[in-house]
Amino acid sequence: MPIPEDVTGDEIDKDVRQELQSLPKGLAEDVAKNLVMVARLIDEDPEGAYGYSKVALRLASRVAAVREAAGFAAYANQKYAEALAEFRAARRMTGTVELWPVMADCERGLGRPEKALDMAGAPEVQKLDKAGQVEMRLVAAGARRDMDQLDAAIVTLQSPELASNSVQPWTARLRYAYADALLAAGREGEAREWFAKAVEADRDGSTDASDRLAELDGVEFVDAFDGSDEDDDIEAGADVDIAEKDKEQDQDRDDRD
Numbered sequence: 001m002p003i004p005e006d007v008t009g010d011e012i013d014k015d016v017r018q019e020l021q022s023l024p025k026g027l028a029e030d031v032a033k034n035l036v037m038v039a040r041l042i043d044e045d046p047e048g049a050y051g052y053s054k055v056a057l058r059l060a061s062r063v064a065a066v067r068e069a070a071g072f073a074a075y076a077n078q079k080y081a082e083a084l085a086e087f088r089a090a091r092r093m094t095g096t097v098e099l100w101p102v103m104a105d106c107e108r109g110l111g112r113p114e115k116a117l118d119m120a121g122a123p124e125v126q127k128l129d130k131a132g133q134v135e136m137r138l139v140a141a142g143a144r145r146d147m148d149q150l151d152a153a154i155v156t157l158q159s160p161e162l163a164s165n166s167v168q169p170w171t172a173r174l175r176y177a178y179a180d181a182l183l184a185a186g187r188e189g190e191a192r193e194w195f196a197k198a199v200e201a202d203r204d205g206s207t208d209a210s211d212r213l214a215e216l217d218g219v220e221f222v223d224a225f226d227g228s229d230e231d232d233d234i235e236a237g238a239d240v241d242i243a244e245k246d247k248e249q250d251q252d253r254d255d256r257d
Contacts, residue, residue, distance in 0.1 A: 001037075001051050009033040016065040023060055031060045038069045046076035064093035075102065080109030097124040101135040105142070113143035134161050134170040138177055150185040157181060172202035176209050183216075192216045 009032030012020075016035065020028040034056035041049035053066075053073035060066045071086030084106040087099045104119040119125075120140035125133060137156060144153035157178045161170070179194035195216065198209035 001034075001055055003033045003037065007033050007036050007040075009036060011036045012039075019063050019065045020060070022063070027059060031056050031063070031066060034059070035065065035069050038073055042073060042076050046073065049073045050077050050079075062093075064090045067093065068099065071099070071102075075106065075109075078109065080106045084110070097127045098129075098132055100124045100128060101132055101139050104136065104139045108139065108143055108146060113146035116140065116143040130161075131168075131170055134159075134174055137161075138173065141177060141181065145181065145184065150181060153181045154178070154185060167201045167203070172198050172207050172209065175201060176207040176212075179209070179212070183212075188216065 009029045010017075012032050012035055017032065020031055023031065034052045037052040038049045038056065041052065050073040053070040056066045057070045067086045067090040071083045071090060074080075074083035074086060084103060087103045087106065091097070091099050091103075100119065100122075104116040107113070107115040107119065116139055120136055120143070125136050128136060137159060141153040141156040144150075144156055157174065159174075161168070162174055162178055164171075175194050175198035179191045179198055182188075182194060183191035192213065195209050195213040198207060199213055202209050
């Protein structure tokens with residue numbers, strides 16, 4: 001796959017660059033460039049990111065960072081079985097547990113929420129940092145919802161992190177998930193309160209909390225570029241013109257008679 005000229009491979013994290021040092025220099029540069037493309041495209045063009053990840057995987061399948069990138073690219077394309085296999089491979093290579101929450105979410109994607117809940121209660125969770133533990137809580141709550149256990153999902157999200165007034169990178173998503181679970185359970189008033197709190201914490205627009213809040217408040221958005229109304233007016237005007245012409249023709253016939 002083509003690599004843009006502005007991509008040098010130096011954009012990757014130093015930890016990944018260090019992993020690639022085990023490869024010949026030219027190969028390491030090629031792998032690095034493909035990993036940069038995966039990171040660049042994964043949000044806006046997940047299919048493109050997946051393509052670059054397969055190239056990197058073909059070049060250096062024994063590098064943990066490559067397996068991890070391939071896992072996230074597959075995950076972004078909802079290829080959960082493939083993603084889980086890559087994450088497991090990366091974990092075997094590194095021995096770390098940081099991929100545990102996304103591995104559990106892959107189990108959800110494969111229709112196995114019970115397995116995700118088992119992973120949420122595993123000893124590995126205690127080894128996660130705070131962000132990882134919050135992520136695991138979100139996955140566990142999602143698994144509860146998959147099983148139609150709405151009240152349990154709500155309780156799962158109730159935590160010191162949710163109650164804290166400090167804003168962390170995970171705060172908006174945690175508050176959003178809690179609001180969404182409340183709304184699903186029919187607790188609209190509480191849901192509105194927590195969507196509003198999610199908006200306050202969502203500094204980078206990672207959720208659509210503001211849109212959800214507007215929906216609850218009955219606000220309707222009108223697309224300023226939608227030409228349908230204008231088209232309707234034109235069609236209505238055309239109908240009037242035709243009606244007037246028909247009327248004139250009928251009057252002419254009456255006069256002749």
